[in-house]
Amino acid sequence: QVQLVQSGAEVKKPGASVRVSCKASGYTFTAYYIHWVRQAPGQGLEWMGWINPTSGDTISAQKFQGWVTMTRDTSIGTAYLDLNRLKSDDSALYYCARGGMIPGAPDAFDIWGQGTVVTVSS
Amino acid sequence: SYVLTQPPSVSVAPGKTARITCGGNDIGTKSVHWYQQKPGQAPLLVIYYHSDRPSGIPERFSGSKSANTATLTISRVEAGDEATYYCQVWDSSSEWVFGGGTKLTVL
Numbered sequence: 001q002v003q004l005v006q007s008g009a010e011v012k013k014p015g016a017s018v019r020v021s022c023k024a025s026g027y028t029f030t031a032y033y034i035h036w037v038r039q040a041p042g043q044g045l046e047w048m049g050w051i052n053p054t055s056g057d058t059i060s061a062q063k064f065q066g067w068v069t070m071t072r073d074t075s076i077g078t079a080y081l082d083l084n085r086l087k088s089d090d091s092a093l094y095y096c097a098r099g100g101m102i103p104g105a106p107d108a109f110d111i112w113g114q115g116t117v118v119t120v121s122s
Numbered sequence: 123s124y125v126l127t128q129p130p131s132v133s134v135a136p137g138k139t140a141r142i143t144c145g146g147n148d149i150g151t152k153s154v155h156w157y158q159q160k161p162g163q164a165p166l167l168v169i170y171y172h173s174d175r176p177s178g179i180p181e182r183f184s185g186s187k188s189a190n191t192a193t194l195t196i197s198r199v200e201a202g203d204e205a206t207y208y209c210q211v212w213d214s215s216s217e218w219v220f221g222g223g224t225k226l227t228v229l
Contacts, residue, residue, distance in 0.1 A: 035218070037165075045157070045165065045208050047218035061217050062123070095164060106212035108155040108170035115164055 002026035004034075004096050004113035011119045012086050020081045020116045022096030029077035030054040033099035035109055036070065036081045040092045048094075051079055054102050086120045093117050124213040126221035133227040134199050142224045144192040144209030152211040154192040156185060159223075160205045168207075169194060196226070204228045 007021040022034060036048040049060035051070040058070045069082040079096060093115045100107025127145040134140040144154065156169035167176050169185040172192055182197045196203055209221040 044206075044223040045159075045210075045220040047220065050218075059216060097165075106153075106218070108167050108210070109157075109165075110167050110170075110176060112164040112166070 002098075002111055004098060004111055006094075006096060006113040006116045009117040009119070011121065013122055014087055014120055016086050016120075017082060017084045018086060018118055020083070020094050020096075020118070022079045022081070022113050024077045024079070024098070027098075029072075030074055030102070032101055033107075034070075034072070034079040035097045035099050036068070037095045037097055037109075038092050039095065039115075040089070048081070050099060052102055053079065083118070086118075088120050088122075091118060091120045123215065123217070124211070124219045126209055126211065126219055128207075128209060128221040128224045130222070131225045131227065133229055134196075135229045136201060137198055140196040140199050140203070140226055142194040142196075142207050142209075142226065144194070144221050145190060146192075146211065146219075147190065149192050149211065150187050150189040152213075154185065154187055155210045156183075156194045157208045157210065158203075158205045159208065165208065199226075199228055201228050 005023045010018050030053045033050050035050045038046045048064045051058045053072045072079045095115045096113040097109035098111040154172040157165040158168045159165040168183050172187045173185045184195045186193050206223045206225045208223045
């Protein structure tokens with residue numbers, strides 16, 4: 001069964017950092033891009049960036065450049081999203097999603113993780 | 123940056139046809155994908171490349187596009203189709219863009 005399983009909810013204070021993990025199973029981890037998507041409470045979907053699990057290359061949305069770091073550990077089939085200098089309005093649900101095959105054209109997100117709630121509060 | 127415009131809400135009676143639009147400049151030249159998100163759940167891909175259905179998605183879901191508008195059509199709407207629907211495209215600026223989402227209410 002192809003799935004992405006994310007780490008559990010996090011509560012952080014303003015200024016702190018957080019790491020969200022996304023473990024892939026049921027397919028070859030290095031064969032597909034992994035994307036990260038943010039959803040603020042009651043709001044829509046916002047693409048944050050993607051990582052090529054084969055090379056480790058990343059592209060971040062302009063809005064998130066310099067704030068997010070995407071990495072991966074191919075030995076355990078897991079992608080990571082690091083968020084730095086958290087603010088209260090970074091409180092949101094963060095999803096990972098599987099994109100297209102590598103190499104290949106940008107493709108739809110066909111598998112999604114269950115989401116990780118990050119709450120930033122003093 | 124590229125903008126996709128969706129109506130905030132669409133209402134339809136059970137058994138009728140719902141049409142959800144997604145407007146964008148020259149969207150007809152782009153590949154459009156559609157996602158369904160029910161409360162408390164992750165998004166689910168329902169249409170890719172503007173008209174293809176993933177395995178397991180009912181034939182009642184279909185997609186189309188014209189020069190500046192893509193449309194998700196849901197035929198014979200059921201109560202279980204009530205959800206928020208998002209369109210998505212890949213923009214030439216190397217970013218993925220989502221529409222703001224349309225909440226489908228089944229009356």
